[in-house]
Amino acid sequence: xxxxxxDYRIYLDLLLRRKRLFIATALAIMTASIIxxxxxxxxYEAKSTVFIEKNVISExxxxxxxxxxxxxxxxxxxxxxxxxxxxxxxxxELDMVKKGSDAELENVLARVNRNISVKVKxxxxxxxxxxxxDPRIAxxxxxxxxxxxxxxxxxxxxxxxxxxxxFLSEQIETVQKKLDSADEExxxxxxxxxxxxxxxxxxxxxxxxxxxxxxxxxQLRRRHLEGLKPVTRRESDxxxxxxxxxxxxxxxxxNQFNDNYPELIRIKGEIESLQMQIKKRPASGTSQTDPQxxxxxxxxxxxxxxxxxxxRRYIGxxxxxxxxxxxxxxxxxxxxxxxRKQKELYDQLLSRQGQSEVSKQMEVQDKTTTFRIVDxxxxxxxxxxPDRVKILLLGIAAGIAGGFGLLFGLDQLSNTVKSVDMLKxxxxxxxxxxxxxxxxxxxxxxxxxxxxIYATSGGYFCFILSFLxxxxxxxxxxxxxxxxVAQLF
Numbered sequence: 001x002x003x004x005x006x007d008y009r010i011y012l013d014l015l016l017r018r019k020r021l022f023i024a025t026a027l028a029i030m031t032a033s034i035i036x037x038x039x040x041x042x043x044y045e046a047k048s049t050v051f052i053e054k055n056v057i058s059e060x061x062x063x064x065x066x067x068x069x070x071x072x073x074x075x076x077x078x079x080x081x082x083x084x085x086x087x088x089x090x091x092x093e094l095d096m097v098k099k100g101s102d103a104e105l106e107n108v109l110a111r112v113n114r115n116i117s118v119k120v121k122x123x124x125x126x127x128x129x130x131x132x133x134d135p136r137i138a139x140x141x142x143x144x145x146x147x148x149x150x151x152x153x154x155x156x157x158x159x160x161x162x163x164x165x166x167f168l169s170e171q172i173e174t175v176q177k178k179l180d181s182a183d184e185e186x187x188x189x190x191x192x193x194x195x196x197x198x199x200x201x202x203x204x205x206x207x208x209x210x211x212x213x214x215x216x217x218x219q220l221r222r223r224h225l226e227g228l229k230p231v232t233r234r235e236s237d238x239x240x241x242x243x244x245x246x247x248x249x250x251x252x253x254x255n256q257f258n259d260n261y262p263e264l265i266r267i268k269g270e271i272e273s274l275q276m277q278i279k280k281r282p283a284s285g286t287s288q289t290d291p292q293x294x295x296x297x298x299x300x301x302x303x304x305x306x307x308x309x310x311x312r313r314y315i316g317x318x319x320x321x322x323x324x325x326x327x328x329x330x331x332x333x334x335x336x337x338x339x340r341k342q343k344e345l346y347d348q349l350l351s352r353q354g355q356s357e358v359s360k361q362m363e364v365q366d367k368t369t370t371f372r373i374v375d376x377x378x379x380x381x382x383x384x385x386p387d388r389v390k391i392l393l394l395g396i397a398a399g400i401a402g403g404f405g406l407l408f409g410l411d412q413l414s415n416t417v418k419s420v421d422m423l424k425x426x427x428x429x430x431x432x433x434x435x436x437x438x439x440x441x442x443x444x445x446x447x448x449x450x451x452x453i454y455a456t457s458g459g460y461f462c463f464i465l466s467f468l469x470x471x472x473x474x475x476x477x478x479x480x481x482x483x484x485v486a487q488l489f
Contacts, residue, residue, distance in 0.1 A: 014407055014408070014411055015404065015407065018407045018410070018411075019450070019453075020453060021403070021406065021407060021410075022404065022406075022407055023403070023453060023457045024403075025399070025402055025406050026399035026400055026402065026403035027399065027457060027460055027461065027464075028399070029395060029398050029399035029402045029403070030392075030395045030396055030398075030399040030461070030464050031464070032395065033391055033392055033394065033395020033396070033398065033399070034392065034395065034464060034467055036391060036395075037386055037391040037392060037395075037467075038388070038478060038479075038482065040386040041133050042133060042383035042385070042386070043131050043132070043133060043383055043384055043385035043386075044131065044132060044133070044134070044135035044138045044380040044383050044384065045129055045130070045131045045138060045380055045384040046129065046130055046132075046138035046139040046141070046142045046377040046378070046379075046380050047127060047128070047129040047142065047375070047377060048127070048128050048129075048142045048143065048146050048373065048376055048377040049125065049126075049127050049373070049374040049375040050125070050127075050128070050146055050150075050371055050372065050373050050374065051124065051125050051371075051372045051373075051374045052124045052125070052126070052371055052372075077118065077120060077126055078118045078120065080149065080153075081116075081118050081128065081145065082116060082118065084109065086145065086148055086149060086152065087109055087112055087113075087145075088109065089148055090141060090144045090145050090148055091105070091108055091109070091112065093144055093148075094137065094140055094141060094144060096108050096137070096141075112130075112141075115130055115131040115132060116128070116130050116145075117129045117130075125374075128142055128145060128146060129142065130142050130145070130377075131384065131385070135379050135380045135381075136379065138377070138380060139377045139378060139379050139380065142377035143376055143377045146371075146373060146376075146377075150371045153371070168349055168352055172346065172349045172350065175342060175345050175346045175349060176346060178342050179342040179343060179346050182335065182338050182339040182342050183339055185335055186332075186335045186336060186339055189331065189332060189335055190332070199321065199325060201322065201325055204318055204321065204322055204325075205322065207318060208315055208318045208319060208322065211311050211314055211315050211318070212315060214311060215311040215312065215315065218304050218307055218308050218311065219308060220251065220255065221304055222301060222304040222305065222308065224247075224248060224251055225297050225300055225301050225304070226301065242274060243271065243274045243275065243278065246267050246270055246271045246274065250264065250268065250271065253267070382474065388467075388471045389468065389471045389472060392464075392467060392468045392471065393468070396464070396468075
């Protein structure tokens with residue numbers, strides 16, 4: 001405890017012994033902070049708040065017209081507002097480039113990018129601020145930037161709407177030509193192959209089978225007559241007539257049953273028996289061929305051959321037609337699909353054209369997303385930089401800390417003996433400590449000088465505090481004096 005009190009007294013004694021240096025240093029630093037705060041260039045900030053609201057008509061025409069996405073607009077808002085195109089347009093409109101050179105334009109753009117700020121809040125509100133030494137330029141820049149962005153945004157949407165309508169019109173004309181061509185091709189194909197396509201394959205297949213069955217019956221009858229012709233006899237020969245009837249019955253049963261059928265076996269035996277009887281009877285007993293019967297058989301054979309040729313042609317034609325039907329139907333389906341696709345595309349384009357027309361009218365009449373300026377930028381009165389109150393407060397704190405730091409540093413650099421403990425550290429015995437005995441006249445003179453210094457420094461410190469008070473109250477007396485002096489010189 002004693003050691004702490006002793007240390008405290010050492011620093012206090014140091015401050016009292018070098019108080020003039022402490023006061024001079026502290027007041028000098030405070031004065032420098034005042035000079036610094038008033039020498040720094042004043043920066044003014046202008047702000048504007050814009051609200052993005054979606055028109056109620058956008059919800060009413062949802063699905064009928066295409067309206068711009070508010071989320072997409074907000075997403076690119078910061079980049080759009082700080083784009084080189086818009087900033088350069090605003091700079092040229094405000095005539096911020098005096099010489100008109102590219103280098104100066106680049107410098108102004110760099111300065112603008114450093115001093116501009118865009119903040120988005122709640123996805124439908126954005127705030128734009130700009131800092132500049134001239135409050136009028138700061139205000140005009142923000143208002144011009146907001147106006148330029150809104151005009152460009154609306155203009156670009158209108159150009160997109162007009163461009164979309166023109167594009168859709170061109171595409172509709174192209175698709176219309178393709179649709180007409182596909183329709184003509186389909187009609188031409190139906191005119192050429194319509195009969196083939198409309199044929200029922202199952203019915204045609206049934207007709208072919210029926211014709212083949214008839215052809216087989218005719219061939220069977222023809223072979224029977226060809227076999228009957230050389231052995232045609234008069235009807236008075238009962239054996240020959242019976243033999244022909246049995247052979248005819250045998251041919252009919254063979255078309256339905258195999259050779260093991262009992263009826264066929266019986267008829268076969270009877271035929272063999274009759275053939276043996278005919279062979280055994282004398283030659284004089286045989287009858288002569290009947291010319292009329294032979295002519296009748298020949299006529300029937302000729303008719304059967306003509307019918308057989310006609311059936312063969314009919315079957316061949318229908319078989320070729322049957323093979324042709326699938327290919328014709330596939331070709332027809334392909335043409336119908338092509339026409340259907342072109343029709344669907346044409347209908348979609350017409351629908352999109354109608355939506356685009358409604359969208360264009362909404363853009364022309366500003367019925368979509370609306371930019372409403374809630375707070376336009378006004379002329380800023382108080383600068384945002386420099387913060388003189390903060391600089392003055394820091395200057396006062398820095399003056400006190402700097403004065404004491406200078407005393408402590410000089411004390412550490414001094415080689416004089418400062419305490420008894422320092423002597424003991426050298427191994428020297430301390431016999432006694434003699435306090436400083438001041439002279440009365442000198443002490444009185446010193447006190448008078450100290451009072452003068454205290455009064456002067458106190459008054460000067462109050463003078464410094466007056467600057468702080470004026471800044472806190474927003475009084476601009478110092479600025480007026482500075483401006484007046486600047487005008488004189």
